[in-house]
Amino acid sequence: MPLTPEILQKLETIVGASFVFTDEETRNHYGHDETEDYVFPPSVVVKPASAQEISQIVKLANEYKIPVVPIGGRTGLSGGALSIYQGIGLSTDRLNSILEIDERNLQVVTEPAVITQVLQETLLEKGLFYPVDPSSRGSCFIGGNVAENAGGARAVKYGVTKDYVLNLEVVLPTGEIIWTGANTLKNSTGYNLTQLMVGSEGTLGIITKIVLKLLPKNAHNVLMLVPFYKAEQACEAVSAIFRAGVVPSALEFMERDAIDWAIKYIEGVNIAIKDEIKAHLLIEVDGNYPDVLMLEAEKIMGVVEQFEIDEILFADTEDQKNALWRMRRGVAEAVKSNSVYKEEDTVVPRYELPTLLKGIKTIGDKYGFKSVCYGHAGDGNLHVNIIKADMTDDNWKTQVPKGIREIFELTVSLKGTLSGEHGIGYVQKNFMDIAFNNSQLQLMKSIKKVFDPNNILNPGKIFPDAL
Ligand SMILES: Cc1cc2nc3c(=O)[nH]c(=O)nc-3n(C[C@H](O)[C@H](O)[C@H](O)COP(=O)(O)OP(=O)(O)OC[C@H]3O[C@@H](n4cnc5c(N)ncnc54)[C@H](O)[C@@H]3O)c2cc1C
Numbered sequence: 001m002p003l004t005p006e007i008l009q010k011l012e013t014i015v016g017a018s019f020v021f022t023d024e025e026t027r028n029h030y031g032h033d034e035t036e037d038y039v040f041p042p043s044v045v046v047k048p049a050s051a052q053e054i055s056q057i058v059k060l061a062n063e064y065k066i067p068v069v070p071i072g073g074r075t076g077l078s079g080g081a082l083s084i085y086q087g088i089g090l091s092t093d094r095l096n097s098i099l100e101i102d103e104r105n106l107q108v109v110t111e112p113a114v115i116t117q118v119l120q121e122t123l124l125e126k127g128l129f130y131p132v133d134p135s136s137r138g139s140c141f142i143g144g145n146v147a148e149n150a151g152g153a154r155a156v157k158y159g160v161t162k163d164y165v166l167n168l169e170v171v172l173p174t175g176e177i178i179w180t181g182a183n184t185l186k187n188s189t190g191y192n193l194t195q196l197m198v199g200s201e202g203t204l205g206i207i208t209k210i211v212l213k214l215l216p217k218n219a220h221n222v223l224m225l226v227p228f229y230k231a232e233q234a235c236e237a238v239s240a241i242f243r244a245g246v247v248p249s250a251l252e253f254m255e256r257d258a259i260d261w262a263i264k265y266i267e268g269v270n271i272a273i274k275d276e277i278k279a280h281l282l283i284e285v286d287g288n289y290p291d292v293l294m295l296e297a298e299k300i301m302g303v304v305e306q307f308e309i310d311e312i313l314f315a316d317t318e319d320q321k322n323a324l325w326r327m328r329r330g331v332a333e334a335v336k337s338n339s340v341y342k343e344e345d346t347v348v349p350r351y352e353l354p355t356l357l358k359g360i361k362t363i364g365d366k367y368g369f370k371s372v373c374y375g376h377a378g379d380g381n382l383h384v385n386i387i388k389a390d391m392t393d394d395n396w397k398t399q400v401p402k403g404i405r406e407i408f409e410l411t412v413s414l415k416g417t418l419s420g421e422h423g424i425g426y427v428q429k430n431f432m433d434i435a436f437n438n439s440q441l442q443l444m445k446s447i448k449k450v451f452d453p454n455n456i457l458n459p460g461k462i463f464p465d466a467l
Contacts, residue, residue, distance in 0.1 A: 002043055003044055003066065003087075003088075003222075004042050004319045005146065007060070007064055007066070007191050008020060008022065008044060010060055011044065011046055011057065011060070011088070014046075014048070014053050014056045014057055014060070014090075014133055015046050015047060015048045015049070015053050015057070015064075015242065019046060019047040019048070019049075019094070020044060020045075020046050021044065021045040021047075022043070022044050022381050023399030026045050027041035027042055027043070027044070027045060027089070027163050029045075030042060030043050030045045030071055030074070030083075030091055031083060031089070032074065032081065032083065033074040033075060033076040033077075033080070033081045033082060034074070034075050034076060034136075034332075034336075034344060035076060035078060035079040035082070035425070035426070035427055036079075036341075036427070037340065037341070038079055038082055038085075038426070038427075039082075039088070040082040040083045040084045041081075041083060041089075042069060042083035042086055042088060042089030043086040043087055043088070044087075044088055044089065044429065045089045045091055046089070046090055046091070047091045047093055047094050047096070048094065048095075049094045050095075050208075051169060051171050051177045051208040051209070052177070053206060053231050055089060055171050055175045055176070055177055056170045056175070057088065058171055058172075058173060058175045058206070058456070058457070059174075059175035059360045059440075061087070061088060061456045062173075062174065062175065062454050062456055065454055066087045066088055066456065067083070067085045067086070067087030067088065067407055067440075067456055067457075067458070067459050068087060068088045068090050068173075068206075068340070068456055068457055068458070069081060069082070069083045069087065069088070069089050069090060069131065069202065069458050070090050070092060070143075070147070070202040070206045070207075070457075070458065071089050071090060071091045071092065071113065072092055072113065072140065072141040072143050072144030072147065073113075073115065073136075073140040073141040073340065073346055075136040075138050075139050075140040075144065076144065076422070076423070076425065077332075077343055077345070077422040077423075078147065078148075078201075078345075078419065078422045078423040078424055078425030078426065078427050078428055079425040079426030079427045079461075080147070080148065080201045080423055080425035080426065080458070081144075081202070081361075081462055082425075082426055084304045084426055084459075084460045084461075085174055085460055087456075090206065092112045092113045092141065092143055092206075092396060093110075093113050093307020093309055094113070094207060095111035095112050095113045095143070096111055096113035097110070097111050097114070098110045098111075098113055098114055098119060098122055099111060099209070101122075101123065101128070101178065103126060103128070105183070106128065106213065106214040106215065106216070107166065107183060107211060107213060107214060108123060108128075108130070108211070108212050108214060109209060109210070109211050109212075110142055110209070110210050110212065111143075111208065111209060111210075112140075112141055112142060112144075112146070112207050112208065112209075112210060113141045114141065114142050114143075114144060114449055115137075115138065115139065115140070115141060115142075116132075116134065116136075116137040116140050116141065116142050116145055116150075117131075117137040119142055120133070120137065121397055122163060124215060124217055127216060127217050127220065128215070128216065128217060129210060129214060129215040129216060129217040130164065130214055130215075130216045131154045131157075131158035131159075131160050131164075131215060132145065132150060132151070132152055132154070132155070132158070132159075132160060132163075132164060132227055133152040133153050133154045134150045134151065134152040134417075135152060135153070135328070135329040135331075135332060136329075136332075136385055137152070138331075142210060142212075143207050143210065146159045146161055146165055146168070146197070146198055146207055146210055147198075147199070147201055147202050147207060148161075148199060148421065148422065148450075149161050149162050149198050149199030149380065149421065149423075150200060150421055150425045151376060151379065151420060151421035152376070153250040153252055153271070153328070153376060154249055154250055155282075155376060155378075155379050155381075155421075156247070156248060156249070156250060156251050156376065156379050157203070157247050157248065157249040157250075157286075157378075158215075158249070160421065161198060162195060162198045162199065163213075164212045164213045164214075165194055165195075165198050165210065165211070165212060165213075166181065166182070166183050166184065166185070166187075166194070166211045166212065167179055167180060167181045167182055167183050167194060167210075168180045168181070168194055168198075168207055168209065168211070169207070169208045169209035169210075170204075170205035170206065170207055170208065171205060171206040172204075172205050172451060172452075173204070173205065173451055173452035173454075173457040174451075174453070174455055175438065177208070178193075180193040180194040180197055181193060181194040183211050183389050185213065188280075196399075196447070198295075199423070201423045201424065201425060201458065201461055201462055202336050202457065202458040202461070203448060203452070203457055203458045203461055203462055204447075204448065204452065204457070205353060205451065205457070206457070217289045218249075218286045218287055218288060219287075219377030220286065220287060220289070220290050220293055221249065221284055221286035221287075221290065221293070221321075222284065222285050222286075222293045222294070222296075222297045222314070223282070223283070223284045223287065223314070223315040223320075223321045223324060224282075224283050224284075224297065224300070224301075224312050224313065224314050224315070225271070225280055225281075225282050225283075225312070225313040225315070225324060226280060226281045226282075226283060226304050226312050227273060227274070227277040227279075227280050227309060227310040227311070227312075227313075228277065228278060228279045228280065228281070228307060228309050228310075229276055229278060229308040229309070229310070230278055230307075230308055231255055231256070231276060231278040231279035231280075231357060231373075232354045232357055232358060232375075232435055233307040233308060233354075234253055234278075234279040234280070234281050234307075235253065235353035235354040235356075235357050235377065236307065236353075236354050237281060237303060237304050237306075237307050238251060238253070238281070238350055238353055238377045238378060239350045239351045239353070240303045240306070241283070241300055241303050241304075242350070242378075244299055244300075244302070244303045245299065246285065246296045246299050246300055246303075247250040247252060248283050248284055248296075248300070248378060249284045249285055249286040250282065250283065250284040250378070251281065251282075251284075251376070251377055252281065252282040252283075252328055252374070252375070252376060252377060252378075253279065253280075253281055253353075253373070253374055253375060253376075253377035253382070254279060254280045254281075254282065254328065254331060254374040255278070255279050255372055255373045255374055256273075256278050256279060257372045258275060258331045258334075258335065258372050258373070258374040258385075259271075259273065259280055259327070259331075259333070260273070261335060261337075261338055261372075262327045262328070262330045262331045262334040263327060263332040264334070265330055265333065265334035265337055266326050266327050266330040268326070269323045269326065269327045271313065271325075271327075274310055277310055278324070280303070280327055281377065282324060283300055285300070285317065297314075303307055331374050332383070335372055335385045335387075336386070339387045339388050339389050340387075340388035340396075341372075341385045341386060341387050341388060342385070342400065342404070342427075343383055343384070343385050343386075343422075344383070344384040344385045344386070344404060344407060344408070344418075344428075345381070345383055345384075345405065345418070345419040345420050345421060345422040346360075346381070346382050346383075346384055346408070346411045346416060346418070346419075347379065347380050347381040347382070347411070347417055347419070347420030347421075348380045348382075348411055348414045348415065348416030348418070349380055349414070349416065350377070350378065350379065350380035351380075351417055352380065352414040352415070352416065353377060353380055353382065355414060356410065356411060356414060356416070357373060357382065357425070359380075359407070359410045360373060360384055360407055360410075363403050363406045363407055363410070364403065365387075366403070367395075367399040367402060367403035367406075367407075368391065368395060368399060369386050369387065369388075369391060369395075369399070369400055369403060370386075370387045370389060371384050371385060371386050371387065372385045372387060373385070376420070376421075378454055380416065380420075381420035381421065384407060385405070386400055386403070386404070404431070405431060405434070408431050408434045408435075409434055412434050412435055417435050418431055418432070418434065418435050423462075423463070424461070424462045425461050426460065426461055429460075429461065429462055429463060429464050429465070430464050430465060431464075431465075432462070432463065432464050433464055437463060441464070441467055442467075444463070445467060446463075448463070
């Protein structure tokens, strides 16, 4: 929907003419994230600098019934930031300051457009640890992390974004500006609006300030890479490690193709892998006492040696550790550079991982697609990358969605769910009926209506088209 000159003029009055963009290049830039090859440019991109400006934009959008899509770092993998009905693309880029580091209470107050890695590194300099570590941390925003309830490699020990969000300043879809809770570590006061906002994918409000809980930083870690001759055994080892009494700070699974493609894609990673190896686990333990970590590492070795494995690689130096993490973090981009693909974010109770992996391969054989799986195995979170390669466009369009539906049905039958950390957004919304019945979906839709009676904020996301 093209916006009238009158509306554009009003937007310019709110944010200043130099922060309203209608040129094709800017609209395309803010019209895509990292989801497949989708591009949905908004009619206009605006870059407000404060909650007050956002409030005025949202009030204007209500008056003219214009969709508003909050846009963060655009690293999303479920299409949440895509302006599928055009309208106003509301970039949070200018809300990019860390406002206060409270060392007495181990808290930070930040604006949403701070890059997650910048936040982490700024805090580390003060001996503070923000553990949520999405592989996209070099480019995603902390606001996008809150909106998606992002996870990452260290969630297995430290939890996900929701576990660190204490309080939020939010512009509601009607334009009011509220705080959702209090800056306290516990809170039993009324409904938990803070947690309702976390993971709401930009559909219930625009987050403008975030109060996060922090931890003291850990002094040491041990990182090892374990090669397995059978991928399902790597998955079996995951729950066995916890049953042995160790909680690793990261426990990542990579199928053979994932690691091969990443090694080729990422510079400076040299690992020799035998042809027969089918999967790896990247395992980290962290803490303050090296002796304890060595004992934990030995316990883990005792577990994985019960399976068919090759020699374990221990990262001896910081350089080696960084190289292994660069390789792991680079898998998604390596897959993308190899082929058109669709990524699913399945999550099951971790003991069910081997069954999930086996089922995914069987479903792939049935519908004629290859998949490359990797992910945060310690959380039972498996990213399933369905590779187009030389599949015909027709099969890609007709067979793959049937296969994805079966993968999700299998996931839910194992007491899992559709997304562990990437959200539902645009691309998974029509599978929501697998995870929720009509009553559950209607309840969610009613909540959306209370917050956003005119359905202007990020419409067309989360809810199935048929609802
Ligand atoms: C290579 C790669 C690796 C990844 N690894 C991980 C991983 O390990 N763990 C993980 O959890 N995710 C991962 N992701 C997915 C992605 O990085 C996360 O979902 C991230 O949280 C998105 O943040 P963003 O700032 O890029 O948000 P965007 O993509 O810009 O937006 C995501 C959603 O948040 C909403 N939103 C953004 N800002 C706000 C705001 N201020 N207020 C309200 N709503 C807002 C948008 O409307 C949209 O619905 C990865 C992605 C890539 C490309």
